[in-house]
Amino acid sequence: MKLLHYTYRKLSLLLFLLMAAWGVLFYYAIIDEVMDETDDTLENYSEILINNALMDPSVLETEGSLMSFYKFRPISEKEAEDFDDEYYDSTVYIESEDEYEPVRVFKTVFRMPDGQFYELEMMISILERDDMVEAILWYLGALFLLFLICTSIGTRLILQSVFRPLQRLLNWLQQIQPGRELPALDNPTKIREFQQLGEAAVDMGNRSYKAYEEQKQFIENASHELQTPLAIVRGKVELLAENESMTEEQLKELDEIYATLGRAVRLNKSLLLLSRIENGQYTETEDVSVDEVLDELLPDLMDIYEGKKIHLERAKGEEPFVIRCNHALAQIMVSNLVKNSLLHNREGGELHIVTTASSLIIKNSGEHPLDGEKLFRRFYRGIDGKKDSTGLGLAIARSIALSASLSLTYKWQEGMHLFLLVKEPQKKS
CATH class of the missing domain: 1.10.287 (Helix Hairpins)
Structure with a gap:
């Protein structure tokens, strides 16, 4: 993942979390403010009703409308002493609508001049409050989404500008090749x-x-x-x-x-x-057919080791195995692999060479498996190591393979040493 994308994702996630937290806090702050305003309205209206009742006792026999319903209920002195004002949410059944509607309820107690205590229960419909909260949420959500999109786009543009010198530096580093003078670095930046x-x-x-x-x-x-x-x-x-x-x-x-x-x-x-x-001194590369290299080398190599009476089996794929490599190095790599299989083969043994469009397989007879980790090290010799061997043939073959983006591996299979040369998969940037 690119540094720009990684930073952008982290900042976007942080921004989203901050905005979500702010939205939740804002929502509850609005709800609390609306609730306080509703309670203040109930309290003010109840004071008006109580004052009217004190001046005109006939008010005690009335009830309010649906939007501001109220009623008076006489209570005993003991009930009045134990009573505390309270606010709570409830529902009221509306016959005309045949459904329950939400209301905010306020209860308080007062005393008439004749000494009788009354409980005042007052209700206000909160349908308008719910509609207002819903509208606020819609606007808040739209604002949140718009702000998030704008800040995300702005953040991305800013990050692209900030990291542009780093990208130029990376492009410059990719131009560096072993054995060649450094290209000029043109990377103006104020950072x-x-x-x-x-x-x-x-x-x-x-x-x-x-x-x-x-x-x-x-x-x-x-x-x-x-x-x-x-x-x-x-x-x-x-x-x-x-x-x-x-x-x-x-x-x-x-x-x-x-x-x-x-x-x-x-x-x-x-x-x-x-x-x-x-050291990468062989910089000239070309498309080399491994099949053609084998056709050139095998006759001479088989003549050299003719005394061992090794049986050769050669199989070719429908398409030749073509690699991008220095031609001389390709010959050395293939020659070393075949020589190794001939030199360390037993008399009258088998040598199987198979090429496909993407691989070269060389198998030779053997007595026992070799250490695959040490096999490609310098100066490594197996149990049957030959005195004439320098111990560098496979190390050279592995180095050439790596320089040509090839993978050279070994394994023991059905009583035979197997060397597999394949193209490495392209790395995604």
């Missing part, structure tokens, strides 16, 4: 934090580019400096081997030294290749 972030990103990018160049130069120099003495030593070993005075035992020792030097040369080249791959 101090974004200014500092941009300066830090440029500084880190420059340091990363400098470190990359230094590491690249060091690796190439180290590899070159190692290759020269190794080549000299191998040449001298060859000269010694041509010396007729050498005994058979000495020649055997020289042969082992020569083989060890050969492994050192291959190891040096493999480490240099692995470092270049991981």
